[in-house]
Amino acid sequence: MKRILVIATGGTIASLPTEDGTGGLAPALTGGELVARVPLVEDLCDINVVQPMNIDSTNMRPAGWLAIAAEIERAYDDYDGFVVLHGTDTMAYTAAALSYLVQGSPKPIVLTGSQQPMSAPFTDAKLNLYQSLLWACDDAARDVHVVFDGKVIVGTRAHKQRTMSYNAFTSVNWPLVAIIRGGRVVREPGGRAVVGGSGRPTFYHSLDERVVVLKLTPGLSPEVFEALAGTSSAVILETFGIGGIPDGFEDALFGWVDAGHTLVLTTQVPEEGLDLGIYEVGRPYAEHPGILLGDDMTVEALVAKTMWACGVASGHRQLGRLFQLPINHDRLA
Numbered sequence: 001m002k003r004i005l006v007i008a009t010g011g012t013i014a015s016l017p018t019e020d021g022t023g024g025l026a027p028a029l030t031g032g033e034l035v036a037r038v039p040l041v042e043d044l045c046d047i048n049v050v051q052p053m054n055i056d057s058t059n060m061r062p063a064g065w066l067a068i069a070a071e072i073e074r075a076y077d078d079y080d081g082f083v084v085l086h087g088t089d090t091m092a093y094t095a096a097a098l099s100y101l102v103q104g105s106p107k108p109i110v111l112t113g114s115q116q117p118m119s120a121p122f123t124d125a126k127l128n129l130y131q132s133l134l135w136a137c138d139d140a141a142r143d144v145h146v147v148f149d150g151k152v153i154v155g156t157r158a159h160k161q162r163t164m165s166y167n168a169f170t171s172v173n174w175p176l177v178a179i180i181r182g183g184r185v186v187r188e189p190g191g192r193a194v195v196g197g198s199g200r201p202t203f204y205h206s207l208d209e210r211v212v213v214l215k216l217t218p219g220l221s222p223e224v225f226e227a228l229a230g231t232s233s234a235v236i237l238e239t240f241g242i243g244g245i246p247d248g249f250e251d252a253l254f255g256w257v258d259a260g261h262t263l264v265l266t267t268q269v270p271e272e273g274l275d276l277g278i279y280e281v282g283r284p285y286a287e288h289p290g291i292l293l294g295d296d297m298t299v300e301a302l303v304a305k306t307m308w309a310c311g312v313a314s315g316h317r318q319l320g321r322l323f324q325l326p327i328n329h330d331r332l333a
Contacts, residue, residue, distance in 0.1 A: 002080040002137045004045045006031050007071050009064070010054040011087025013114040013125045025117060027054045031085060034118055038126045041133050048079075057087025057094075057113075062207045062307060065097040072102055072109060073203045081108040081136035085129070088113045088160055088168055091146060095155035096304035097207075099144045099328040105201035108141035111155070112148055115166055124149065124166045131180045138185050143328050145177065152178040152185075156301040156330035159270070173271060173296040174329055208233055208310035211303055215268055216240055222252035234262035234306050236299065242267060243274050243282035250284055257290040262319065264306055266294030273297075290316060292323050301330045 008014065008031025015025035031049040035041060052067045072082050086094055095111045102109060112132035114125035132147040144155030149167045157174040178187045210233040214224065228235060235256065239245050243265065245253070257263050265285060267274045273296025276282035285291055294302050305323060313319035326333045 002045045004047050004081050004136050005075050005079040006049045006083045008051045008085045011057045011113045013118055015117045037118055038129050044133050045137050057090040060090045062209045069101040083132045083136050084111045086111050086113050092158040092300040095146050095158050096301040099155045100304055100308035101204050103202045106142050108136045109144045110136045111146045115168055150180045151176055154329045156328045159298050172298045206311035207307040211306045222249045225252045225256050236264040236302050238268035242278050243276040264292045264294055295331050297331055
């Protein structure tokens, strides 16, 4: 029987109404209590639980990502897989971050949560927890995934699409790895296997939190970059369409990069990615030295990868090389 470490962090899955009933839901149940409410998992694997935090995922920070990765690193040799119980609102960010902090894992690292608390009468929490452990015990499972509503999604491609429905998560620009039906893992015919390393993964311990996402909107002033210069080391700019940037931004963007800051260009359209060479409004930025292109990556993955690359790189040239590396299928090789 495989040994799985459950890392509980809070979220809706662990929430109960506050004592006076007027403050809304807040994390209260421990990871051990959550596992105990799904007795069928006893037949799947040998489970231990750690609880590094018990928070609403709205309050998840990069320091929390590092704490989860540290739990995995400490226990890596003692377990066959890891399941992270997490709130849904920032789960995709954490899944992406773990993909960069724990690279090439031959053991599965699975994130799940729920749209309804474990204590709710019609909760999805029990099934999601069971299916996550089922995937963590699968002999072919490796690297970082989100398992939710029967879908197995690569950790760098997950995105929360719905706020209330049980099928909350979608896989952006990448096929599902598998689906889970009736207690069985069914690999999708078009899915691409996630390939981890053959030994221990590479663990990283540094992130640069000074990364901001800026969405272009009609009428936005380029002067916003002057305001960001004192507090941010990197900007991820969501362009229009396939890569449109309004007239008047050239000096601000080129000046930002030439001053030593990091600029990542992506699109605010969720699917199919960026191509700056199609329209005149994007071409000036296609080959300017130092501008990084997000291709078809998710914003969640771009945030986490930029924090990781800025945190470990010794200069802009190395940062660019790290950013271009395909990691856990975050971009095409």
